[in-house]
Amino acid sequence: MAVSSGNVDSVTGKLHERLSRLGFEVYPLKVGWYNSVLPSSLHLPYPDDSLAVVVLSTPAMFEEAFLPFLEMRGCKGLSDPIDQCVRHSVSTAVSQCFPGQKVDVRYDYELLPSRKPKFLAQTAAHMSGAAYYYQQSDVTDHTWAKKKMFGVCVHSKFGGWFAIRALLVFEHMTVGSEMVQPVPPDCVPSREGRIQLLEAFNFHWKDWSYRDIIHPVETYSPKQREYFSTLPAQRFALLRTWGFLLSEDDQPS
Numbered sequence: 001m002a003v004s005s006g007n008v009d010s011v012t013g014k015l016h017e018r019l020s021r022l023g024f025e026v027y028p029l030k031v032g033w034y035n036s037v038l039p040s041s042l043h044l045p046y047p048d049d050s051l052a053v054v055v056l057s058t059p060a061m062f063e064e065a066f067l068p069f070l071e072m073r074g075c076k077g078l079s080d081p082i083d084q085c086v087r088h089s090v091s092t093a094v095s096q097c098f099p100g101q102k103v104d105v106r107y108d109y110e111l112l113p114s115r116k117p118k119f120l121a122q123t124a125a126h127m128s129g130a131a132y133y134y135q136q137s138d139v140t141d142h143t144w145a146k147k148k149m150f151g152v153c154v155h156s157k158f159g160g161w162f163a164i165r166a167l168l169v170f171e172h173m174t175v176g177s178e179m180v181q182p183v184p185p186d187c188v189p190s191r192e193g194r195i196q197l198l199e200a201f202n203f204h205w206k207d208w209s210y211r212d213i214i215h216p217v218e219t220y221s222p223k224q225r226e227y228f229s230t231l232p233a234q235r236f237a238l239l240r241t242w243g244f245l246l247s248e249d250d251q252p253s
């Protein structure tokens with residue numbers, strides 16, 4: 001089905017209505033924008049003009065979606081509780097907004113049989129205009145010799161206090177050339193700032209300083225910081241100390 005840019009707004013509008021109150025943001029893009037910067041081994045297997053949407057979690061997701069999800073005992077089994085909550089929130093929104101439509105939903109933590117990620121979250125975020133992806137190649141004449149430096153996205157409002165959670169591909173919706181690719185805000189324009197950012201993300205990521213490379217409008221709450229500073233294996237125990245009674249079967253021994 002060919003859709004106009006007005007229809008793109010209606011797709012993102014429906015998702016926005018359901019997901020923004022849970023602390024998520026949505027950004028549309030064309031599959032072709034994403035595929036254009038990647039080798040074919042990493043392409044999404046859809047035509048260039050297919051509509052896709054990137055979903056980000058903002059600091060509010062923890063209080064607006066995650067704690068209520070635990071409260072209603074939505075967390076089942078041993079897989080990561082945040083991943084379960086994101087999956088629940090996104091899949092519920094998709095099935096309610098687009099009943100009967102084929103939507104390929106890919107989560108950041110999912111791998112293909114080849115062990116490659118199901119989508120490159122940072123590339124998708126940059127190409128949709130959601131968050132600028134700063135890479136080693138964005139710094140000329142750096143001093144890192146032959147070392148591979150991992151790149152990092154910065155959001156113009158939340159700095160590094162967000163995560164890229166999912167990519168939705170609307171298999172039967174194609175968009176025309178009137179959909180213009182947005183340029184992500186370049187909030188770390190200087191060479192020094194980019195060096196500081198990449199060094200913080202690669203060498204000191206545990207102190208979270210990379211997240212404050214710009215002044216964010218909102219950061220993670222103390223409770224959320226406590227959760228994410230706890231080792232994944234100990235998070236179930238932390239949730240129990242917060243009074244979330246997860247059923248016996250759901251507990252790691």
Ligand code: B12
Binds near residue numbers: 037107152160
């Ligand atoms: C595997 C992985 C890791 C691995 C390897 C990291 C890596 N980047 O390869 C390890 C375990 C080390 C890791 C660690 C961390 N990770 Co990690 N990780 C991932 C994961 C699952 C896949 C990344 C990947 O394999 N990329 C493949 C490589 C080859 O891609 P690439 O380097 O970007 O190269 C491509 C681009 O350059 C592109 N390209 C070429 N030209 C151009 C031009 C343009 C303009 C663009 C846009 C792209 C582009 O082509 C290349 C591929 O051919 C992503 C989630 C996801 N599904 O994407 C999270 C992710 C990158 N991790 C994330 C984070 C936060 C972390 C940690 C801080 C831990 C944490 N979760 O808190 C640490 C910090 C890194 C460190 N110092 O160790 C976040 C980053 C958020 C952000 N703001 O950018 C992500 C996006 C997860 C998320 N849900 O938000 N991670």
